[in-house]
Structures are given as structure tokens and as C-alpha cells.
Amino acid sequence: MSAIRKVVLAYSGGLDTSVILKWLQDEYQCEVVTYTADLGQGEEVEEVRPKAEALGVKEIFIEDLRESFVADYVWPMFRANAIYEGEYLLGTSIARPCIAKGLVEAARATGADAIAHGATGKGNDQVRFELGAYGLMPEIRVIAPWREWDLNSRERLLAYAEQHGIPIAKKADGGSPYSMDANCLHISYEGGELEDPWTAPDPAMWRWTADPQQAPDSPEEISIQFEAGDAVAVNGEAGTPFAILDRLNALGAKHGIGRIDIVENRYVGIKSRGAYETPGGTILLRAHRAIESITLDREAAHLKDSLMPRYAEMIYNGYWFAPEREALQALIDRTQRTVNGEVRLALYKGQVQVLGRRSESDSLFDAAISTFEDDRGKYDQKDAAGFIKLNALRLKLGRR
Numbered sequence: 335m336s337a338i339r340k341v342v343l344a345y346s347g348g349l350d351t352s353v354i355l356k357w358l359q360d361e362y363q364c365e366v367v368t369y370t371a372d373l374g375q376g377e378e379v380e381e382v383r384p385k386a387e388a389l390g391v392k393e394i395f396i397e398d399l400r401e402s403f404v405a406d407y408v409w410p411m412f413r414a415n416a417i418y419e420g421e422y423l424l425g426t427s428i429a430r431p432c433i434a435k436g437l438v439e440a441a442r443a444t445g446a447d448a449i450a451h452g453a454t455g456k457g458n459d460q461v462r463f464e465l466g467a468y469g470l471m472p473e474i475r476v477i478a479p480w481r482e483w484d485l486n487s488r489e490r491l492l493a494y495a496e497q498h499g500i501p502i503a504k505k506a507d508g509g510s511p512y513s514m515d516a517n518c519l520h521i522s523y524e525g526g527e528l529e530d531p532w533t534a535p536d537p538a539m540w541r542w543t544a545d546p547q548q549a550p551d552s553p554e555e556i557s558i559q560f561e562a563g564d565a566v567a568v569n570g571e572a573g574t575p576f577a578i579l580d581r582l583n584a585l586g587a588k589h590g591i592g593r594i595d596i597v598e599n600r601y602v603g604i605k606s607r608g609a610y611e612t613p614g615g616t617i618l619l620r621a622h623r624a625i626e627s628i629t630l631d632r633e634a635a636h637l638k639d640s641l642m643p644r645y646a647e648m649i650y651n652g653y654w655f656a657p658e659r660e661a662l663q664a665l666i667d668r669t670q671r672t673v674n675g676e677v678r679l680a681l682y683k684g685q686v687q688v689l690g691r692r693s694e695s696d697s698l699f700d701a702a703i704s705t706f707e708d709d710r711g712k713y714d715q716k717d718a719a720g721f722i723k724l725n726a727l728r729l730k731l732g733r734r
Contacts, residue, residue, distance in 0.1 A: 340365045340446040341477060342395075342437050344463070347382035349502045350452035353491050354479050355389050356498050358450060362477070366450075367393040369440045371433050374400045374518025374576060385501075395440045400518060403432050404575035407654075408519055412618055413563040413673075414638065414666045415626075416646040421596050423612045423619065424649050425520025430459060431654035434466030441474060448475035455481040458601050462652035469655035488513075488525070512539065518579055520592075520612040531597055531607045542583070542611040546590030546684030553682035555689065556585060558621045560677070563670030565618060579614045586613025589681040601651040620686045621677040628691055628699045629672045638669055672696040 341358060345351045345368035358366050368386045372379045379396055386394050407428050418424055437449045449467055453459035455478065464476050485491050495502045513525040521542055527533045537545065559567035566572055568581045586592050592613035600606050626635060641662060648659045675693025679686055703712050 336447075338362050338364045338447050338475065338477070340367060340444060341448040341450050342367045342369050342440045342444065342446045343450045344433055344437055344452065345370050345382060345386065346452070347385050349488065349491050349495065352385065352500045352502060353485065353494050353498075354450060354452050355386065355391070356500060357479055357483065357485075357494075358477065359389070361483075364447075365393075366391055367395065367440060367444050367446060369395040369433075369437050370397070371403075371436050372396070372398045372400060373403045373429055373432065374580065375516040376518075377516075389500075393444055395436075397436055399432060399436065400576040401574055403429065404518065404579050407432050408579065408615075409564045409575055410663055410667070411649060412615070412622055413670050414642055414645050414663075415619060415623055416642060416649060417619070418646045418650045419596070419598055421594050422598055422610065422650075423520065423615045424646065425517065425610060425612055425615065426459070426515045426522050427462065427650045427652075428519065428654075429515075429517045430462035430652065431466045434463050435470060437463075438467055438471045438474065441471065448477050450477040450479065453478065453480065456600075456602065456604055457606075458650065458652070461601055462654075465652040466655055518576060518583065519615050520610055523609040524606065528607050528609060535595060535609050539609065540593065540611060543587045543593055543613055544590045546593070549590040549683045550588065553680040553687075554585070554589060555678060555680050556617075557676055557678050558582075558618070559675075560622070560625045561674050563622070563626075563667075563673040565621070579618070582614030582617050584614075585681060586617050586686075587611075590684040591681060591686060592616040593684070617679065617681070617686050620688060621679060622673075624677045624679075624688045624691045625675050625693065626673055629675060629693050629696045630669060631698065634669050638666060641665070 341362065341364055343351065343355055343358065343366055345355065347370070355366055355368065358364060368382065368391050370379050370382045383394055383396065411424060411428050416424055418427070440446070441449055451460065451463045453463060460478055460480075467474050467476060485494055492502060512523045512528070515522045523535070523539055528535060557569055558565050559570070564575070565578045568578055573581065592611050592615065593609070595609045597605055597607045630638070645659070645662050645666070648654070648656065648662070653659050674696050675691065677691045678689040680689055
């Protein structure tokens with residue numbers, strides 16, 4: 335293979351990617367372009383610029399993708415009510431195709447031969463970044479330092495950074511930090527005491543949400559308006575997709591909503607323990623299912639629910655740009671045309687309770703039929719006898 339002349343590095347300015355930047359320059363003797371995406375992680379992304387410049391980087395890409403991330407990735411995922419293994423709302427998973435697209439676009443713009451990332455050889459992110467990149471730019475080459483070097487622990491990375499004068503934030507006690515990933519949908523934590531699945535997380539670990547026990551003692555009622563399956567307003571106040579999610583995050587965090595602690599099955603075959611905070615997403619999922627309950631036909635809703643685990647696996651495993659995900663998305667989006675209306679919820683000490691749902695234009699709920707009172711002849715209860723007999727026929731035959 336020809337030598338690498340120029341590589342675009344997915345750069346956060348943290349421990350891993352700061353070390354990788356210097357390592358790429360030394361090991362590959364190539365020019366490094368840095369690419370940093372602002373996905374609403376709550377950090378000042380411009381802070382990466384002087385760090386990259388100090389290491390001789392000439393081309394520095396810093397992109398504000400907050401609106402695109404929510405509108406083009408998070409919202410389509412929530413139309414499907416996607417949850418991986420019953421608990422995980424896919425906050426890290428859904429960010430990777432968004433970043434991969436940015437890396438590929440930066441590679442094209444700069445004429446780079448390759449992209450590089452800081453995902454380890456044990457994790458899912460290496461798969462997600464690379465499948466995304468190859469799906470968009472088949473000829474691109476990928477450098478994954480964690481699969482090449484011998485800096486196979488966070489302590490070795492910290493030693494390398496110290497040796498080369500790379501400033502890295504550490505814990506107050508001097509130990510290595512958690513492995514964290516954040517964007518406007520969630521924040522995740524791995525490593526440290528979390529590597530023992532029996533050990534409870536340190537209460538000081540959580541950064542976004544209030545301790546549910548210390549959250550306000552009175553519930554807070556909110557409303558969310560939906561159009562074609564997407565949230566468009568909170569408490570009657572319209573906003574952009576990012577603004578809506580940001581508002582829900584603040585409300586959820588205040589009431590201690592969205593904390594989970596799980597052991598998940600990685601695509602590479604490893605079981606991994608992680609902790610997550612997804613306050614706005616947790617509210618959104620509950621609200622979206624509530625509005626669907628009155629606006630979706632039964633069989634359409636059940637078909638969606640049956641396909642959801644497969645859809646969630648596609649995102650978790652890195653197949654966002656695969657044809658099967660795109661085909662399934664078309665089906666999901668078709669069902670959302672009638673998902674219009676408003677949901678009322680109560681937020682209280684880590685819980686989200688649905689208080690009401692309504693849709694003036696698309697509700698399939700007919701109180702005149704479902705009522706326990708006089709239904710005015712809209713439903714003939716005698717019809718149920720024949721319905722039951724026909725459905726019981728195969729059961730009777732099977733017992734002969």
C-alpha cells in the first residue's frame with residue numbers, strides 16, 4: 335500500500351486523541367488534519383484549536399452539527415422508539431454516523447488519504463466509524479491506533495502525554511478519568527470502578543442529572559407537541575430540533591430523569607458495563623409512544639414494535655448508512671404521517687408519567703365506541719360472539 339500523506343483525525347482534544355495526534359505525526363510521518371464536531375456535548379469545542387495548533391496542525395475543522403445531529407439522526411431514531419436491549423437509548427451509537435460523515439467530507443475537502451479515530455479494538459465505535467466511512471467513501475483508508483500501538487492502558491497514555499508535554503485533564507487524585515462520551519442526547523461513563531459490575535457507581539460520577547432523591551419534592555407538568563412524529567414544541571413554545579432536545583434535557587436533569595446502569599452486549603462479542611444519563615431522550619420516548627397510542631393503527635404500531643429491536647441493532651452495530659436501515663426508515667417514516675398531537679406529562683424524582691394525550695386531526699380513539707356507558711349503537715356487542723368462535727376454531731380442532 336502507498337504511504338499515507340494526509341490523515342483526518344476525529345479529534346476531541348482529550349487524552350486518547352491528543353496522544354493519537356502526536357503518534358500519527360511520529361509513526362506515519364504524515365500531515366494531520368483535525369476534525370471536531372460540536373454535537374452539543376456542552377464543552378467549548380474551540381478549545382481544541384490551540385491544542386492542535388501547538389502540535390503543528392495547519393488544517394483544523396470545527397463544525398457546529400447540533401441541529402443536523404438532532405434533525406437528521408436523533409429524530410429519525412426516536413420515530414422508531416429505538417432502544418437497544420430494552421434499556422439503552424443509543425446516545426453514543428447514533429452520534430457516530432454523524433461524525434463519520436463529517437470526517438469523510440473533511441477528507442474530500444483536503445485531499446486526505448485516510449481518516450483516523452480513537453476507538454479501541456475492543457469497542458463498538460471502531461465498527462461504527464469505519465462502516466460509516468466505508469459506506470460513504472469506499473476508497474478511504476482508516477488508521478485505528480488502538481489496533482496498532484502498545485499504549486494499551488490509560489496509564490500508559492497518560493505517561494506518553496507527560497513525556498511529550500501534552501496537557502491532559504486528570505481527576506483530582508491524579509488517577510485516570512472515566513472513559514466518557516457526551517453529546518446533546520446523552521453522556522456515558524465506562525472504566526474505573528464500573529469495570530466491576532457488582533460495584534455501584536460513585537454518586538459523584540453523574541454530571542448532568544440531579545440525584546432523584548434530592549430532586550424537587552413536587553412534580554412538574556409539561557406538554558410536548560408532535561408533528562409527523564417529531565417534537566416541535568415544549569409547553570407551547572416552538573423551537574428547532576436541538577432547542578427542543580436541549581429544553582427537555584434541562585427539565586429532565588432537574589428532576590433526576592434518565593440515569594441507567596447496564597451491562598450490554600457489544601457487537602464485537604464483549605459484555606460491557608456502562609452508565610448513561612439521557613434526560614431529554616427518556617422524556618421524549620415516553621411522550622412519543624403516548625401520542626402514537628392514539629394516532630397509529632394497531633397493526634402498523636405492532637409492526638413497528640416488532641421491527642424496533644432489529645432497527646436498534648442496526649444503529650448500535652454501525653449500519654446507519656446501510657440499505658436495510660434506510661429501507662426500514664422509509665417504512666417507519668411512513669407510519670409517522672399521522673403522529674400529530676400533544677402529550678401532557680409529569681416529571682417527578684426520576685420518573686416520567688403520562689397524564690394525557692390528544693390529537694385533533696388524527697386520533698383513532700373514539701370514546702363513543704370504547705365507553706362503558708351507552709355507545710349509541712356504534713358497537714354491537716353480539717358481534718363479538720362470532721368473532722370469538724372463528725378465532726377459537728383452530729384451537730378446538732387442535733384438541734380433537
